[in-house]
Amino acid sequence: MKKKWDLRIPQILAAPIFFIALLFGILKISAQECPVLVSPTDGTTLVPVDASISWEAVTGVPGYIISLGTTPGGNDILNKRNVGTATTFIPEIGLPESTEIFITITLFFFNQPNIVCDNQSFTTAALSEAPQCAISTFPANDAKNVNTATNISWGSSPSATGYFLSLGTTLNGSEILTSTDVENSLNYNPPADLPAETEIYITLIPYNRIGLATGCSSTMFTTSPEAILPLCTTMISPVNGETNVPLSPTLEWNAVPDATGYRVSIGTSPFETNILDDAIFFKTSTVIIDFEPNRTFFISIYPFNEAGEAIGCTQETFSTALGCGPYFDPESGDLLVINPELSFPDSVLICLGNEFNIITATDEADGYRWFQLDDRGNETLLSTTSEVSITEEGEYLYEAYVNIEDSGILFECASSKIFKAKISQAPEIDDIKVQLSANSLNYEIITTTNGNYEYAIDNEEGPYQDTNRFTNISLQNHTVYVRDKAGCGIAERLVELDLTVNGFPNFFTPNGDGINDYWQFIPPSEINENNVSVIYIFDKFGTLLAQIAPNTKGWNGNLNGRQLPESEYWFKAVSNNNKLFKGHFSLKR
Incomplete structure (x- = not known):
């Protein structure tokens, strides 16, 4: 996605790059390596004299300089030819026969030392016939x-x-x-x-x-009839060999007398015109929009008039160095980038109905930008601080950048990512399902609202958990809390323990832990005429096991000093007015 401020990418600093790394926490990419020959490979013999030479591309290297010689490090065949980012070179006049050819590949960098790689070599074959005709x-x-x-x-x-x-x-x-x-x-x-x-x-x-x-x-x-050709011209800006050229520069060259126009070609290698291909200009300058950073460009300008175009004009070069990396650090041997490394999440939650949903940047940077994106990807700037207020669901763009100053000019290295904003809302508890186990409770919390919630019990401060289920809860009253992760609110509800039906417990656990060890009638909170006077307990066969009064601890699950097994047991209770109550309960150990 191209943004209007993409053209303001920062210049590489004149200071050592490792110092920049210390200032901005530059991210390491990979250790620097020299390329190996692909064709012919190192040590190959019987190589044709018309062979092309190719090598592996190295990530982050802005360009290559090639020398060919008949001795290690020699350049008597080719002397330091800058080929840009090309990874293939064809010697224009071929190679000498029956000769060991040494190739020196130099990695070209901006504002820092180039890396001269170790020599590799191959040996050409002997000629076996006279040459073919030339064209x-x-x-x-x-x-x-x-x-x-x-x-x-x-x-x-x-x-x-x-x-x-x-x-x-x-x-x-x-x-x-x-x-x-x-x-x-x-x-x-x-x-x-x-x-x-x-x-x-x-x-x-x-x-x-x-x-x-x-x-x-x-x-x-x-x-043609006699006429005077125009002379060649030279670049004024950028001058031949200049580095740190802006990404959208004004190219300017010297005017040539008697020239009616200029044919201009620009490429990323000496053999390409992939930027401009023989474009005609009738003035001596032009603006080129958005050159690629960290590249060497090769420009040829041929003045022309009615007699023809200038002859033998020399190709010139310039290099852009306004990118944010990767750059080679000669001290560490690593490739470095200056752009901030982002930790901002892929999505954020905003509260339903809240006009002040504030999202805060998670990354350290010198500046920030927040954009809202529509269905077509168009951007609306929302904030230029570390915080932004978002009130709608949808896609947004987050950008963080660091400022770099070079020669009194401030530039930016930016990183950005698209994230989604999703609606969340305050929770509302609909129900709490309670399940009894042997000596504990299990809760399942049901909400009427949908959201990204977390759950706690007995303490509003937590700890909170993502699941809405709690197990092995003690047999007593508890308060549950449901909290929206986006901070949209907290709901709470008290769960009162009711283990009885009309005051008669539906289970007890005589395991000696001091909790619920006795089965006994629990009078309702209101006093009425149904107060119990005596209770009889039976097994499933109708055998009387115990008779208890309401003012005692109750039944401990024993018969004649012997523990009875887990099972269902029955009771019959007689009230003070001779009303009869019947039911059953569980003994759990």
Whole structure:
């Protein structure tokens, strides 16, 4: 999701990155490693001289610099070519035969030391035949109105060690340039302008130690009337090689006299134009929106006019360094990011009907932003502090950022996440189901409302539990509490212990623990005419086991000093007015 403030990503600090890490608690990503060759692999022999070289990509590395030489660490074949983030390189003129080639891969970083990796090597095969013909690339075959100041360029014949070049006004002619050994080059700049409005023939013959290429055809182009080509230009901003370039910079270059426009190409490697591809500008500046951070970009600018475009212009580079990482820490060997690591939850609860539902950030940061998201993902800013008031269910965006100052300019490194707000409400207790066990109670608490609740017994401060069931509760009165986890309220209810039917207990537990050890009539709280005078206790066969009076402890479950087993027992009670009560109860041990 792109936000308008995404473009304000902070610059990398000029201070050592490990110092930044100490200040902002930077998150470690992974230990730095050098890449290994993928093709050809280290130690490979009989490698074709036209082989391309590729290596593993390394996470968090902004770019690679490649050197090729015939000695360890040497650069006599290729000297420190910056290839951007590309992980493949094709030597333009091929490789020497029967030679051990040493490749040095350097990891390129911004405002900190580059890492020069250990040499890897492979050995090329011997040539077995003469080279193939090369193809002229500029001017193209049968091209018209070619400027008389043009250069001549051609594609590589990889097994060639040199080229013979002839230029003439007739097929296979050489009156402009007799057959000349231009060595292992891929272009030629004639010392003088070519004749105007003339057909020019190019004859190009590659050679190596085995011999000359055979059957090579000439190509032809026609020059334009005499005209003056514009010269090349150079960058003003950013200058060639500049780092710390803003992500949305204004690109500006020097004006060239007699130029009517400029063709501009930008890529992330010397061989790509994936940012701008031959775009035409009629002024000397342009704004590029949202460059990727921590990248090297390669820019080519060719002024042009009616005579054609400038010849031989040099590619220039600049690097952005405004991202928040990952960066390599040379002290620890780790990749680091500056963005805050978020611990904010995926969802939060808000209270139904509460106009002041306050949500607080859980992360340490220099600043915060809270957005409400609609069904289309559009954002409405709600707060720029560590707290936000949320009154509706839905999706929201939370952002925390740290401020980084560089050269007097303040930038941000931000992390964000989408979370959901869900409605909760104060609990209401509907019922408490009580279940009797041998010497304890079990509760199940039923609420009339739905919410994210927790439960406690006898103490409003807790401890609370997530389940609404309590087991092994003592045989006495208890108060239960139901609390909304979002702080929307607490409900409570007293559960009075009633173990009798009309004063006669429905069970007792004569196990000697001092609780409910005797079965005895418990007079109701109100005095009435049904006060009991005597109680008879029977087993299930009708055998009289005991006779008790209301003013005694009651029956202890024994017969003649012997404990009777767990079972159902029956009673018959006679009131003072000779009214008869019958029932049964359980003996539990």
